[in-house]
Amino acid sequence: MAELKTKKTNASVTAFLNKVKNEKRRADSFAVLELMKSITKEEPKMWGSSIVGFGSYHYVYASGREGDWMVTGFSPRAQNLTLYIMTGFDRYETLMKKLGKYKTGKSCLYISKLEDVDQSVLKALIQASVLHMKKRH
Numbered sequence: 001m002a003e004l005k006t007k008k009t010n011a012s013v014t015a016f017l018n019k020v021k022n023e024k025r026r027a028d029s030f031a032v033l034e035l036m037k038s039i040t041k042e043e044p045k046m047w048g049s050s051i052v053g054f055g056s057y058h059y060v061y062a063s064g065r066e067g068d069w070m071v072t073g074f075s076p077r078a079q080n081l082t083l084y085i086m087t088g089f090d091r092y093e094t095l096m097k098k099l100g101k102y103k104t105g106k107s108c109l110y111i112s113k114l115e116d117v118d119q120s121v122l123k124a125l126i127q128a129s130v131l132h133m134k135k136r137h
Contacts, residue, residue: 006048008068013044013052020076028114029076032083035119036072039126044073051075051084057133071133072126083109083122087129095125 017033020026033044033052040054047053053070060066073084080103088107089096096104100117103110109125111117 006051008053008056008070009046009048011046011049013046016046016050016052017076022076022078024113025076025081028081028111029074031114032074032081035123036074036126039123040072040130042071045070047073050077053084055130055134057136072130080110080112081114083111083126085109085125085129087132091132092125092128095121095128099125 013033017026017029020029029052036052036054037044042054044052044054047070051070051073052075053073055071056068057071058066058068069086070084072086075082075084084107085092086107089104089109098118098121100121101112102117114122
């Protein structure tokens with residue numbers, strides 16, 4: 001069975017974020033860092049070389065594959081700021097309608113810049129997801 005490539009590391013989160021070339025994306029990243037720290041009450045950790053994660057949980061799939069993953073996190077990608085909402089978005093339909101301008105993947109929230117979304121709604125979304133993940137694990 002293939003091992004998960006993205007694992008928690010001891011690399012510096014601040015050093016990583018300071019290397020983000022796009023000034024706006026860097027500023028938004030530091031804002032999301034503070035938001036997630038205040039919600040999770042956890043210290044951020046690098047997961048792999050490009051993801052900032054908070055907390056962790058152990059999962060086991062029906063296939064037998066298992067591993068550890070972050071409760072929430074983000075990555076300042078070239079195209080957008082990617083936030084990891086591990087519960088997905090189906091249960092948050094009301095919040096998503098109020099969030100603003102974004103795109104989603106299975107558990108990824110893609111934002112061009114923070115001012116495109118309502119900050120209080122974003123906070124509520126992250127809080128709800130983190131709470132749900134902590135109850136489950």
